[in-house]
Amino acid sequence: MPDDIRPVAPGTLERGRPATDTELLRRADWIRLQTVELVAQAGLGHYSSTFSCAEILATLYYRALRLRPDEPRWDNRDRFLLGKGHVATGLWPVLADLGFYSRDWLKQFGKVGSPLNDHPNMRLAPGIDFSSGSLGHNLSVGTGMALAGRLSGLDYRTFVLTGDGELQEGQVWEAAMAASHYKLGNLVAIVDANGFSGSGPTSQAMNIEPLGARFEAFGWTVREINGHDIAAVKSTLDTLPDPASEQPVVIIARTRKGHGVELMEKQPQAWHLGLLNAEQYADVVAEITARMELTK
Amino acid sequence: MTEPKMVDVFSDIERETAAVANPAGYAVTELAAENPRIVTLTADLSNTLAEFTEKFPDRYIELGIAETNSVSLASGMAACGYVPYIFSMAPFGILKTAEQLRTDADYNHLPVRMVGRLAGLAMGYFGTSHYAVEDIAIARTLNNTTVVAPADANSAIALIRATADLAGPVYIRMAEAADKVYDQVPSYEHGRWPRLRHGGDITLVGHGMGVGLAAAAAEILFEHHSIEADVFDAAYLRPYDEDALVASVRKTGRVLSIEDHSVVGGLGSIVAETAGRHGLVAALAQCALPAEDLEVGVPAELYEYYGLTAGGVVARALKLVKG
Numbered sequence: 001m002p003d004d005i006r007p008v009a010p011g012t013l014e015r016g017r018p019a020t021d022t023e024l025l026r027r028a029d030w031i032r033l034q035t036v037e038l039v040a041q042a043g044l045g046h047y048s049s050t051f052s053c054a055e056i057l058a059t060l061y062y063r064a065l066r067l068r069p070d071e072p073r074w075d076n077r078d079r080f081l082l083g084k085g086h087v088a089t090g091l092w093p094v095l096a097d098l099g100f101y102s103r104d105w106l107k108q109f110g111k112v113g114s115p116l117n118d119h120p121n122m123r124l125a126p127g128i129d130f131s132s133g134s135l136g137h138n139l140s141v142g143t144g145m146a147l148a149g150r151l152s153g154l155d156y157r158t159f160v161l162t163g164d165g166e167l168q169e170g171q172v173w174e175a176a177m178a179a180s181h182y183k184l185g186n187l188v189a190i191v192d193a194n195g196f197s198g199s200g201p202t203s204q205a206m207n208i209e210p211l212g213a214r215f216e217a218f219g220w221t222v223r224e225i226n227g228h229d230i231a232a233v234k235s236t237l238d239t240l241p242d243p244a245s246e247q248p249v250v251i252i253a254r255t256r257k258g259h260g261v262e263l264m265e266k267q268p269q270a271w272h273l274g275l276l277n278a279e280q281y282a283d284v285v286a287e288i289t290a291r292m293e294l295t296k
Numbered sequence: 297m298t299e300p301k302m303v304d305v306f307s308d309i310e311r312e313t314a315a316v317a318n319p320a321g322y323a324v325t326e327l328a329a330e331n332p333r334i335v336t337l338t339a340d341l342s343n344t345l346a347e348f349t350e351k352f353p354d355r356y357i358e359l360g361i362a363e364t365n366s367v368s369l370a371s372g373m374a375a376c377g378y379v380p381y382i383f384s385m386a387p388f389g390i391l392k393t394a395e396q397l398r399t400d401a402d403y404n405h406l407p408v409r410m411v412g413r414l415a416g417l418a419m420g421y422f423g424t425s426h427y428a429v430e431d432i433a434i435a436r437t438l439n440n441t442t443v444v445a446p447a448d449a450n451s452a453i454a455l456i457r458a459t460a461d462l463a464g465p466v467y468i469r470m471a472e473a474a475d476k477v478y479d480q481v482p483s484y485e486h487g488r489w490p491r492l493r494h495g496g497d498i499t500l501v502g503h504g505m506g507v508g509l510a511a512a513a514a515e516i517l518f519e520h521h522s523i524e525a526d527v528f529d530a531a532y533l534r535p536y537d538e539d540a541l542v543a544s545v546r547k548t549g550r551v552l553s554i555e556d557h558s559v560v561g562g563l564g565s566i567v568a569e570t571a572g573r574h575g576l577v578a579a580l581a582q583c584a585l586p587a588e589d590l591e592v593g594v595p596a597e598l599y600e601y602y603g604l605t606a607g608g609v610v611a612r613a614l615k616l617v618k619g
Contacts, residue, residue: 075377122375122404130375134399140365141400144372144380151335151354152376171396174365182357 013067013098015078016238019059021230022295027062028054028230029292032260034093034106036284039275042089042110045118048258048271050090052194053161055228056253060159061094064237069099072126076154081142084163084192085119085132086273092116092125100127136169138162139189143179146187146248155243159188165197168206173218176248180219185245189220192227194257196268215250227253261287319452320411320470321345324381326453327460328352331379337370338383339363344413345383367393370408371400379407379460385419386412386428386469394434401465402438408465411456415445416504416556417585417602418472420595429585431469432503433561436534440464442486443534445471445555447507450478455531458484471504471556477511477529487535495524498617499544499551503530503563505604506554506583513554513609521610523617530563541570545578550616554583554609556599581616583609 019027031054039045060080061067068074082088089109096103101115108114115124119133130141142160149156166172179187191211195202203209212222221241225232236251257272258264261284264271276284325348328334335355336345342358349356359366363384370380382389389412390397401408412431419426435443442462446452452470459466482490489501493514500510507529514525526544530536530553545551551571553564564582571578583603591601599605603612 130372131399131404134395137368137396137400140368140396141372141375143365144369144374145376147357147369148373148376148378151378171364171368174359174362175369178359178362178365178369181360 011068011070013065013069015064015066017063019063021234024055024058024062024230024234026292026295027058029260029288031057031090031094033285033288035090036276036281036288038089038092038106038109040281041107042118044273044275045089046086046273047261048196048264048268049084049163049192049194050087051259051261051264052255052257053084053087053192053227053253054090054260055230055233056161056190056192057090057094059230059233059237061098063234065159066156067098069127072100075152076156078156079129079142079145079158081130081138081158081160082120082132083135083138083160083166088116088118088120091120095125095127098127101125135163135166136171139172139175139179142187142189143175143182143184146179146184147182149186149243150182150184155186157186157188157240157243159190161190161192163197164191164193164195164202164208164211165205167191167208167211176215176218176220179248183246184248185241186243187248188240189248189250191250191252192255193252194255194268196257196272198272200269211252215252219247221247221249222252223249224252224254227255228259318344319446319449320383320413320456320468321348323453323456324348324411325351327457328355331460333377334379334381335373336381336383337366339366339388341383341385341413363388363392364396367396367408367410368400371396371404371406374401374406374408375404379409381409381411383411383413385426386415386431387419387426390428390431390434390467397441397465398438402440405440405464407463409459409468410465411468411470413470413472415469415471417590417595417598420593420598423592424590427590429556429558429590430561431467432533432557432563433565435467436561436566438465441534442466442532443469444531445469445503445533446474447477447504447529447531448474449476450481451507451529451531454481454484458486469504474505475508475512477508484531487532487537489528489530489532489537489540491526491528491540493525493527495526496547497523497525497550498613499526499528499541499548500554500609500613501528501530501541501551501563501567502554503533505556506563509583509604509606509609510554512606513613516606516610517613521614523613525613533563533566536566538570541567542574542576545571545576549577550579552581552583552609552613552616554604556604557584558587559584560587579616581612583612
């Protein structure tokens, strides 16, 4: 298992840490591999919606976020909220790798008493800034954190990763209204717009487009990118407006559900929640590993 | 006799009368002077925080008519070290946001405070959409949330002070129609029910407006019927004073609970659950709102209609004692 990509330094991990596009792409694939392993261990899991945001998670955690793994509650850390809490499986190996907790914790994933669950719990897992699972809440929570930052005079950013189906929740738009009303330029929403929710194409269930225009109408700065184009993800996160600026930012990341695994790209919806059989597991691991070998 | 009329429950109040007319706003403003981490949030209810907004304009956050967002946003602030007091109308503050309170505030043990104004039938005239008669049933199933229901203005000030430093969420249920029970600000012990009167014939427990009714009824029961009631201010509904309740019921064998809440899930249910759990043989009755569609009207008339008056409590108590 290629765990050797870049050793993590202790202390504060600053914003804009050096990471090449290749390193981040390999890290995204590493997240996919780790997810496949953890799901196999637990017996059931969310594959394809984790894969659609793997490049985003990789770039946030290995470049963009200001963190202190040895002091997870440090008051000026950047916050990251997993609005689409069902992709926590992809975050657990990242937090272990960065030193928030021991890698041994991963072995308990999915078991009774494990601090690492299918959805994240802030009371159990260091590095989780807020619990999630109920869709539509975390943009409100993040707005509260951004307001708290302003009130405390701290310059941390609050990032909220939402799914596109999640945007059907009305509360998201209450938060969107409040964030621009309070001029929270320290708040960044990232929409993993993979086009699918649990039971089918998102906009077939309830149209959410045009997303950019909708957020713009709510007073947000909108950046629309290909969420798998690592250079685009990186440069968008590198060039965020200053946290003291006055407009919240939404990054609409157009992604593919199941990205990086052929089987799941073909049937993204079927792999929203599931379990690979032994043969599929071997094929998927081989596919991802082969890609990583090319850039070793 | 003057005809009961709807009181303007929304009017701003004068500073001199704030402690009486708006005890929650008064108490939170007082606490905020000592604790800079206290912030207030409202969903279009700023008129209850006139003094706070004047003194601490930066720490007052208006969120518009968006209760669910308010609760999740407050939880986010609480996760960053703040102690948010959300002022909301009880029917919307609790019922509409039950899931946000549970998932964001309660499950995460965060110090979010929900001040539910105009609970029970206080907004009677406005219609059943504005009733909060299921709120305690919901709030007391939240495992980490403290639920209090002040008996009057002094009681509200005391309970807001007493719960200010709790690490978890607090629901403060404001009953605006309460008669005065306490001449001074009382002191409460966490989860304990102050005893207002000693007696061996019947136990009367009430919260909110029910406390004043219980006290008044006990007086009448003693003066006119020589019945001595054990009377408690059941200010804490979670945790509640199980010891005091069990000891009293063992003594009296009869309990009447009084509350402007549904007969389902409130104090009446607490009494029944406790009696059952302890194997107490006791007669139980409730002065509360029936589990059916409720009438609409001016609160004073509704209280009369549903027997939530001192006379109504006396009649129910007599039936319980005399059979």
